[in-house]
Amino acid sequence: MIPRIALTPGEPAGIGPDITLAIAQQPWDAELIAICDPDLLRQRADMLGLDIRIDVVDNPQGQPQLHRPGSLKVYPVALNAPCTAGELDPANASYVLCTLHAAVDACLAGRCQAMVTAPVQKSVINEAGIPFSGHTELLAEDTDSDRVVMMLATAKMRVALATTHLPLKDVPAAITPELLTETLEILHRDLQQKFGLAAPRIAVLGLNPHAGEGGHMGSEEIDTIIPTLDKLRARGMVLQGPLPADTAFNPKVLDHCDAIFAMYHDQGLPVLKYAGFGEAVNVTLGLPIIRTSVDHGTALDLAGTGKADASSLRAALEMAISMVNSDPETRR
Ligand SMILES: NC(=O)C1=CN([C@@H]2O[C@H](COP(=O)(O)OP(=O)(O)OC[C@H]3O[C@@H](n4cnc5c(N)ncnc54)[C@H](O)[C@@H]3O)[C@@H](O)[C@H]2O)C=CC1
Numbered sequence: 001m002i003p004r005i006a007l008t009p010g011e012p013a014g015i016g017p018d019i020t021l022a023i024a025q026q027p028w029d030a031e032l033i034a035i036c037d038p039d040l041l042r043q044r045a046d047m048l049g050l051d052i053r054i055d056v057v058d059n060p061q062g063q064p065q066l067h068r069p070g071s072l073k074v075y076p077v078a079l080n081a082p083c084t085a086g087e088l089d090p091a092n093a094s095y096v097l098c099t100l101h102a103a104v105d106a107c108l109a110g111r112c113q114a115m116v117t118a119p120v121q122k123s124v125i126n127e128a129g130i131p132f133s134g135h136t137e138l139l140a141e142d143t144d145s146d147r148v149v150m151m152l153a154t155a156k157m158r159v160a161l162a163t164t165h166l167p168l169k170d171v172p173a174a175i176t177p178e179l180l181t182e183t184l185e186i187l188h189r190d191l192q193q194k195f196g197l198a199a200p201r202i203a204v205l206g207l208n209p210h211a212g213e214g215g216h217m218g219s220e221e222i223d224t225i226i227p228t229l230d231k232l233r234a235r236g237m238v239l240q241g242p243l244p245a246d247t248a249f250n251p252k253v254l255d256h257c258d259a260i261f262a263m264y265h266d267q268g269l270p271v272l273k274y275a276g277f278g279e280a281v282n283v284t285l286g287l288p289i290i291r292t293s294v295d296h297g298t299a300l301d302l303a304g305t306g307k308a309d310a311s312s313l314r315a316a317l318e319m320a321i322s323m324v325n326s327d328p329e330t331r332r
């Protein structure tokens with residue numbers, strides 16, 4: 001069966017519409033349904049000098065049809081206010097969230113088999129008075145998932161996170177045995193089920209410099225991380241660590257593990273993005289639906305200029321299609 005994929009272009013003033021239009025120019029072994037304002041795409045296509053046919057569709061039902069390059073099916077959600085490329089407007093914050101909720105609904109109802117998201121501007125949603133940390137947290141809430149895991153992947157490296165969009169000062173208290181157990185279980189299970197790794201090898205980073213230097217530079221490793229890893233090892237998980245984060249990203253570790261598990265967002269992601277910015281995919285593990293995304297932000301400076309690179313969105317769509325095709329549950 002041809003997968004039907006929901007695409008959300010994200011922040012309308014950012015490069016999301018540009019890269020959505022870019023990937024619509026090529027063939028895909030899937031049906032693509034962008035969930036957004038069709039006039040936004042038409043205006044952005046005019047700015048970019050792209051010739052594209054926008055086909056407005058009802059909530060997708062029935063047999064999916066292969067994507068036709070140079071056209072794009074759009075399930076319409078109207079902007080709240082006119083959008084100028086590069087200029088944020090809090091008036092459109094609820095529009096962005098509507099597109100995400102519609103994509104989740106379509107996946108939960110089985111009308112779409114995966115959702116692929118372009119970046120949102122987290123700040124402008126908060127400025128509109130709507131508390132918002134990221135897609136990851138919104139998707140957990142929309143799907144009633146108690147715990148999810150953010151993982152970014154390139155061809156050479158996967159980095160998963162114990163905590164996601166948390167102020168740094170709140171991270172140590174969040175690193176509890178429960179959180180580590182549940183996030184590592186999700187990572188382990190999804191590496192098996194969604195990435196075909198029979199016995200995933202996970203390298204776990206410490207929280208403190210030098211993984212606590214034997215308790216002289218912090219106690220979370222001794223108090224929480226080591227005992228939790230020991231319990232999970234006793235249940236059969238292949239876990240290294242806790243490793244010092246500053247020396248863990250070297251071939252001796254990377255060549256012998258399937259994923260690095262970092263304690264917080266900026267411990268793991270800068271290394272991965274340095275190694276592969278523009279080609280990495282952000283995938284949310286632990287959801288009842290498939291969701292992948294880009295590795296970059298809204299790049300307001302590039303919106304409407306034609307300089308935005310669509311490689312990460314392309315990779316995210318490729319990964320989503322591959323995950324659907326390898327998971328019989330989603331191929332309804
Ligand atoms: N998945 C998501 O929704 C994500 C959203 N963001 C949001 O994006 C906003 C801006 O974040 P920044 O940290 O400024 O990162 P950014 O990724 O938007 O920009 C960083 C630099 O990379 C360039 N860049 C980014 N994507 C590019 C692309 N596809 N092609 C060419 N150049 C590109 C930009 O022009 C800029 O120079 C923030 O509100 C942040 O929350 C950030 C990361 C992921």
Ligand SMILES: NCC(=O)COP(=O)(O)O
Nearest residue numbers: 134135136137269282293
């Ligand atoms: N750095 C990746 C990132 O922040 C993306 O977050 P999300 O919006 O996918 O939850």
